[in-house]
Structures are given as structure tokens and as C-alpha cells.
Amino acid sequence: MRDAFSDTIVRLAKADPNVLLLTGDHGYALFDDFRKECSSQYINAGIAEQNMVGMAAGMARAGFRPIVYGLSAFVPMRVVEQIKLDIAHDQLPVMLIGDGAGFVYSYLGTSHQSTEDIACTRAIPNLSVYSPADRFELIACMDLAYKSKVPVYLRMGKSDRGDVHMGVPQAKVGRLLEVKPGQCGDIAFIATGSLVHTAMNIAADLYSDAVVWSAPFIKPIDHQQVTTICAQSRVVVVLEEHSVLGGLGSVITEIACELAPVQILRVGVQDRFSEHCGGYEYLLKEHGLDRLAIEQRVHDFLKKTAH
Amino acid sequence: MNASTPNFSAKALRKTVLDMAYAGSAVHIGCAFSIIELLVVLYRNHLHYPGNDPLAANRDYFVLSKGHGVMAQYACMRELGWLHNEAFTGYFSDGSLLKGLSDSRIPGMEVTSGSLGHGFSVGVGMAMGAKLRSTxxxxxxLVGDGEINEGPIWEGALFAAQHRLKNFMVIVDENGFQAMGKTQEVLNLGNIQSKFESFGFEAVTIDGHDEIAIDNAITQFWASNSTAPKALIAKTVKGKGVPFMEHNNIWHYTRLDQHTYMQALEAVAGNAL
Structure with a gap:
């Protein structure tokens, strides 16, 4: 996914001299190609995220197309107010990239882990929130963000989970993408980011009639499509490497409870910080987001809802 | 936009501020009065808006980062023909256009301010953009002295100096007060000029109510051979122009009643600034 990111920013910047890449002193090695091929469009703003995001707003007002890169724990979390007031308020075409979302920085602790970012950003008017699952969705999301000329927060999570698509999908802003077909009336898994892959594996092995959807667009999201999915499903399981408060699980639940009530299991971080240090898989286990724990939760939920 | 001849006299602008503050029962009069002469000189002599269009692509950028002084900017924008009288007589009425703090959706205002420390960075971004385009x-x-408590100001100052943004000027309205008291007693800023100098700015301190001094300082800055960004430290008086408001921080929050409004109008009219 990181190679796809690098390739895409180089492609966008070469095609449009107004594209500027701003980084808050992050992205070691990631920007080698960009710095080589588009050096005049690269700005290291230093360890000063608030100023970086404010500057991006000023550059956008002056006609540029800034892409702001930071770790998700800092962009958007540290700069929510700059995003709200300086960028979203005026619908400025700034692409905000939050890398390492979820538990990617499993060894570094709470400061670098980011499981609140969707909740914080999706409440900001005019701001779109994208959460690609693999390199192909990333390319589609970035191209749509560039073309749409609206402020977008693009969340990049664990980048080496493997592909969920065979190639760049025909994506449309707001539309969920089917990554595994299933039977009408069975289970619908709706996942975003790193957990799309997990949902596909669980469904493929244990619930062959279940349909699996990837949601690369958290906001806007196609209400009609979500309603149809919910109306056609026995139960819905939503998975995300993000808090269950305010993330994709909330989005689906909010729509369903108004338009197509269905029982929904929200799999995500249970309103808590990580306790321990360890590898990525270890952290997923700590939060009950590893494959086995999710299988168990789905099993228990299906048992409960069968009655 | 067409403008009749703008009357950028400090006296006329203060009267506009008083009229609208009284009409809207608005606060922050002292904050507006300390920057009147700075705005007079900027709008009259320096800010370049091709075709008098506040959205002209090649305009100069004026960012009122201390949004609390917004009534002074509104008064100037009326003189330019960008705002009409109804917006002033109906200030703060339901559904009206102008808010108590600046809103960037109104042409002529570059930022939505009120949360302090934002406009500096936005301005640095604009200056960087102009530099990249070689325009x-x-x-x-324009920032308040209280406002520079905010961290992003100093982040932006580092960036402006690092990138030699000689097209960038911060103007500090040093009126010595912030919302809850004297700046010295809240977070003492010490010598603001030397602070900006130590961050790599070319800086000068002037009387912020002396239009000639302001004009000369700005002219000299742009004539300078230095590639450093500029800091104009303007020593000002909060509430300037109305004796009972001057140096009296209650006029950060106090509303005019009929009596104080009439008194203030008299003071402004008799005050040959």
C-alpha cells in the first residue's frame, strides 16, 4: 500500500504542478521517489502539525492542491481544529493523509496509536473521510479525492494485509464495494481498512453464504445502498480497527435504525487504550480484533440472535 | 466591485464601529479600536486588490488573525464598497450577515478567526504559495499580543524564517491586554520585537496610532534587501479614541448603552486623530 501511495502522489504531482506535498517530518524513505522526481513540490514543515495544516489552508486559498501527510495520531488528531476552521469551513481542496491508523505502531504505545480519528473527523461538516482496505482502494480513493476538490481525510491503516481486490476497483464516492458475494438473507459483513481482509477470510472459511462489503468511504456513504444491504440481511457484522464509538459501526447503525432496522454486531475497539506493548497481532488480540476473537464474537452473536 | 471614494479616516471608522456595536449590542470595541490606524494605512496605502475585487487571484492577502477586532475590518470593507449599510444597521439581528468574529466566507476576509493562532499559519501558507509562483x-x-501566547504562531515563525518569506509581514497589535488582564501579568511576552528577531524576522517597533510611522515602517520593510520575513510591532492602546475606554479592559466585554454610546460618539467626533 505504501508503494501505491508513493506512486500515486508522484503521478498526481507530475500531472499538476499545483500539487504540494507537506509532511510533518514524517515519512522516512516513503518520499524518496517524490523528493527525487518532484523536489520543488515537497515541503517538510517540521514537527509543527498545527502550522502545517494552517499553511495548507493558505496554500489552497492561493490555488494550490496540498496533500498533507502525517501519522493518524497527529493528522488529524492533533489538528482537528485547524481542519475544522481553516480547511473544512471553506471546503478547501486539501487531502489529509493519516498514516499508521489503528494499532500499526503497536510497540510505541498510546501516543502513536489512533482509534478515534474517524469519530473525530466525520462530525466535521464538509469533510469527507476515506478508509481504503488495500493498495487498489487507496489509488481509487486518492484519485477521487483529487478529482473531487473537496477536503478529504484519508486514513491509512495496516498496509501489508494483502489485497482484497484484483485491481483498481470502479469506485464511486460513497459506494461500498462487494469483495465476496453471498446469498440474500444471510449475514452481511461490512468492514473497512485492515479488517476487510479478516472479514473475507472468516466469511470464506465459515460463512460461505455471507456477503462481504468493503467500505472505503466512511463519509459520505450511500444511505440507499446501506439500507438495501441491511434490509436484505439476517444480521450485519461491522468490523473496523477503530473505536466502536463513532466509527463505521456507528455509521451503519445510524442509517439502519432509521431506515432498515436489523441486528448489528459492531466489532471494534471497546472504548479503551492499549494496555501492553507487543507486535501488531498481539495488540489486535489485546483488543479482541484478531481473527479467532472475531470468529468467536460472530459465533456468539449469531447464537444470541437466532432466538 | 465599484467603490465610491473610500473615507479611510480613523475618526470615521471609529464612528462606524460605535454605530454597529450599539446597533448590535456587541462587545470587543476595545479590540477594534486599537487596530484602526493600522487598518487605515494598510487599506489606504498598501493592500492591492486589482479591480477592487476582494477575491482577485493576484490580490495581496490581509489576514485578520485577531478576529476580535473584526468591527474595524468591517468598517474598512464598507468604505471599499464590499459591505453595505444594511449589514451595519442590522448587526447581530437574526439572520444577519456579519458575525461577532471574522468569517472567511465573506469576501475580503481570509480566515475564520476567533480561535486564536490560526491566521498566522494560513498567512504563511499564502506567502509560501506566492513565493512558489514568484508573484x-x-x-x-495582524495578530494580537495576547494571541501570540498560541504555539502555532511560533511554529509558523520558524517556517517563515526558514523559507525566507520576505513577502510575509506579521503586525502585532501590542495593546498590552488580553481577555482577562494585562499580557504582562498573564504570560509575560517580554520584548516582542526581539522575540521575532530571534526567530529570524526583520522587526521594528512603532507607535501603532501614528499613521505616518506605520506607513514609513511598512514602506521601508518592502524596500529592504533582507530576505527575512517582517514583524511590525505596533504599540497601541486598547480602546483608543474614547478616553473612558482607553487602557480599560472592561471594553473587551462591555456593551454600549445609550449614555456611553453618546459619550463615545462625542469623544470620537472631537478627537482630531
Whole structure:
């Protein structure tokens, strides 16, 4: 996914001299190609995220197309107010990239882990929130963000989970993408980011009639499509490497409870910080987001809802 | 936009501020009065808006980062023909256009301020953009001395100096007060000029109510051979122009009643600034 990111920013910047890449002193090695091929469009703003995001707003007002890169724990979390007031308020075409979302920085602790970012950003008017699952969705999301000329927060999570698509999908802003077909009336898994892959594996092995959807667009999201999915499903399981408060699980639940009530299991971080240090898989286990724990939760939920 | 001849007299602008503050029962009069002469000189002599269009692509950028002084900017924008009288007589009425703090959706205002410390960075971004395009555009950011408590100001100052943004000027309205008291007693800023100098700015301190001094300082800055960004430290008086408001921080929050309004109008009318 990181190679796809690098390739895409180089492609966008070469095609449009107004594209500027701003980084808050992050992205070691990631920007080698960009710095080589588009050096005049690269700005290291230093360890000063608030100023970086404010500057991006000023550059956008002056006609540029800034892409702001930071770790998700800092962009958007540290700069929510700059995003709200300086960028979203005026619908400025700034692409905000939050890398390492979820538990990617499993060894570094709470400061670098980011499981609140969707909740914080999706409440900001005019701001779109994208959460690609693999390199192909990333390319589609970035191209749509560039073309749409609206402020977008693009969340990049664990980048080496493997592909969920065979190639760049025909994506449309707001539309969920089917990554595994299933039977009408069975289970619908709706996942975003790193957990799309997990949902596909669980469904493929244990619930062959279940349909699996990837949601690369958290906001806007196609209400009609979500309603149809919910109306056609026995139960819905939503998975995300993000808090269950305010993330994709909330989005689906909010729509369903108004338009197509269905029982929904929200799999995500249970309103808590990580306790321990360890590898990525270890952290997923700590939060009950590893494959086995999710299988168990789905099993228990299906048992409960069968009655 | 067409403008009749603007009357950028400090006296006329203060009267506009008083009229609208009284009409809207609005606060922050002292904050507006300390920057009147700075705005007079900027709008009359320096800010370049081709075709008098506040959205002209090659305009100079004026960022009022201390949004609390917004009534002074509204008064100037009326003189330019960008705002009409109804917006002033109906200030703060339901559904009206102008808010108590600046809103960037109104042409002529570059930021939505009120949360302090934002406009400086936006202005640095604009100046960087102008530098990248090699245009002649200048960026002016007006901040309050209380406002520079905010961290992003100093982040932006580092960036402006690092990238030699000689087209960028911060103007500090040093009126010595912030919302809850004297700046010295809240977070003492010490010598603001030397602070900006130590961050790599070319800086000068002047009387912020002396239009000639302001004009000369700005002219000299742009004539300078230095590639450093500029800091104009303007020593001002909060509430300037109305003796009972001057140096009296209650006029950060106090509303005019009929009596104080009439008194203030008299003071402004008799005050040959």
C-alpha cells in the first residue's frame, strides 16, 4: 500500500504542478521517489502539525492542491481544529493523509496509536473521510479525492494485509464495494481498512453464504445502498480497527435504525487504550480484533440472535 | 466591485464601529479600536486588490488573525464598497450577515478567526504559495499580543524564517491586554520585537496610532534587501479614541448603552486623530 501511495502522489504531482506535498517530518524513505522526481513540490514543515495544516489552508486559498501527510495520531488528531476552521469551513481542496491508523505502531504505545480519528473527523461538516482496505482502494480513493476538490481525510491503516481486490476497483464516492458475494438473507459483513481482509477470510472459511462489503468511504456513504444491504440481511457484522464509538459501526447503525432496522454486531475497539506493548497481532488480540476473537464474537452473536 | 471614494479616516471608522456595536449590542470595541490606524494605512496605502475585487487571484492577502477586532475590518470593507449599510444597521439581528468574529466566507476576509493562532499559519501558507509562483503578492497578518501566547504562531515563525518569506509581514497589535488582564501579568511576552528577531524576522517597533510611522515602517520593510520575513510591532492602546475606554479592559466585554454610546460618539467626533 505504501508503494501505491508513493506512486500515486508522484503521478498526481507530475500531472499538476499545483500539487504540494507537506509532511510533518514524517515519512522516512516513503518520499524518496517524490523528493527525487518532484523536489520543488515537497515541503517538510517540521514537527509543527498545527502550522502545517494552517499553511495548507493558505496554500489552497492561493490555488494550490496540498496533500498533507502525517501519522493518524497527529493528522488529524492533533489538528482537528485547524481542519475544522481553516480547511473544512471553506471546503478547501486539501487531502489529509493519516498514516499508521489503528494499532500499526503497536510497540510505541498510546501516543502513536489512533482509534478515534474517524469519530473525530466525520462530525466535521464538509469533510469527507476515506478508509481504503488495500493498495487498489487507496489509488481509487486518492484519485477521487483529487478529482473531487473537496477536503478529504484519508486514513491509512495496516498496509501489508494483502489485497482484497484484483485491481483498481470502479469506485464511486460513497459506494461500498462487494469483495465476496453471498446469498440474500444471510449475514452481511461490512468492514473497512485492515479488517476487510479478516472479514473475507472468516466469511470464506465459515460463512460461505455471507456477503462481504468493503467500505472505503466512511463519509459520505450511500444511505440507499446501506439500507438495501441491511434490509436484505439476517444480521450485519461491522468490523473496523477503530473505536466502536463513532466509527463505521456507528455509521451503519445510524442509517439502519432509521431506515432498515436489523441486528448489528459492531466489532471494534471497546472504548479503551492499549494496555501492553507487543507486535501488531498481539495488540489486535489485546483488543479482541484478531481473527479467532472475531470468529468467536460472530459465533456468539449469531447464537444470541437466532432466538 | 465599484467603490465610491473610500473615507479611510480613523475618526470615521471609529464612528462606524460605535454605530454597529450599539446597533448590535456587541462587545470587543476595545479590540477594534486599537487596530484602526493600522487598518487605515494598510487599506489606504498598501493592500492591492486589482479591480477592487476582494477575491482577485493576484490580490495581496490581509489576514485578520485577531478576529476580535473584526468591527474595524468591517468598517474598512464598507468604505471599499464590499459591505453595505444594511449589514451595519442590522448587526447581530437574526439572520444577519456579519458575525461577532471574522468569517472567511465573506469576501475580503481570509480566515475564520476567533480561535486564536490560526491566521498566522494560513498567512504563511499564502506567502509560501506566492513565493512558489514568484508573484509580487504580499501577505499581512495582524495578530494580537495576547494571541501570540498560541504555539502555532511560533511554529509558523520558524517556517517563515526558514523559507525566507520576505513577502510575509506579521503586525502585532501590542495593546498590552488580553481577555482577562494585562499580557504582562498573564504570560509575560517580554520584548516582542526581539522575540521575532530571534526567530529570524526583520522587526521594528512603532507607535501603532501614528499613521505616518506605520506607513514609513511598512514602506521601508518592502524596500529592504533582507530576505527575512517582517514583524511590525505596533504599540497601541486598547480602546483608543474614547478616553473612558482607553487602557480599560472592561471594553473587551462591555456593551454600549445609550449614555456611553453618546459619550463615545462625542469623544470620537472631537478627537482630531
Amino acid at each position: 509580487e503578492q504580499k501577505t499581512y497578518v
